[in-house]
Amino acid sequence: MHIRQFLDDHSDKPTTANRCKRLFSTMWNHARGWGYTDLPNPCEGIKGYSLAKRTVYITDAVYAAVYKHASAPLRDAMDLAYLTGQRPADALRMTEHDIIEGHLIVTQEKTKQPLRIVISGRLAELVKRIEERKAGYNIVTAALLVNMHGKRMTPAVLRNHFDRARDDAAAATPALAQDIKAFWFYDLRAKAADDTSDDRGDQAASDLLGHDSVKTTQRHYLRRGKIVDPTK
Secondary structure, eight states: OHHHHHHHHTTTSHHHHHHHHHHHHHHHHHHHHHTSOOSOOTTTTOOOOOOOOOOOOOOHHHHHHHHHTOOHHHHHHHHHHHHHTOOHHHHHHOBGGGEETTEEEEEOTTTOOEEEEEOOHHHHHHHHHHHHHHTTOSSOOOBSSBOTTSSBOOHHHHHHHHHHHHHHHHHHOGGGHHHHHTOOTTHHHHHHHHHHHHHHOHHHHHHHHTOSOHHHHHHHTOOSOOOOOOOO
């Protein structure tokens, strides 16, 4: 009853409510395993909120509008997240030590999926740009993404820089303001998937994102739909 009441009380934050329910369920199961209780899990049979699939696709125009108002550290972060197709947390963890024999080695924190991303084209240009910017600081860190002082960029700093750039871009570009305000940094992963799919197919997009099944990519990250020819 209390779990249901908690969900009802936080109906305005369905995603957070669902996560809290899962956390409580995990804690209870640990408590059972440790012998603190032998009662059944109160979350059993209590259904969380059904969440609508996110469908926002970040167009090149929206990306460029935010990028124009972004700081140097944010530009590096946006480009790195988009070109590698990785989650923000994984991008923040990337270091110079992950660059081995022309590849950027990534082990995704969420799935532990290992990837070797070829450093070529725009990604190679980005890595060089990051190296040049970091060379101007007295602080030495192996992190690829650093703040305005040369220290490793934190999630909080990334969010602050992004929110500021998004607000400035929306104010400066009224025609795109609604789309700009709907832009989440995490949407760059979906943009990477869609753009890669258009260029090289769904399997290439799935490989870049580190999914075991292309269906996962299609279900959660490809937001623009297939390109098809008309009847005639």
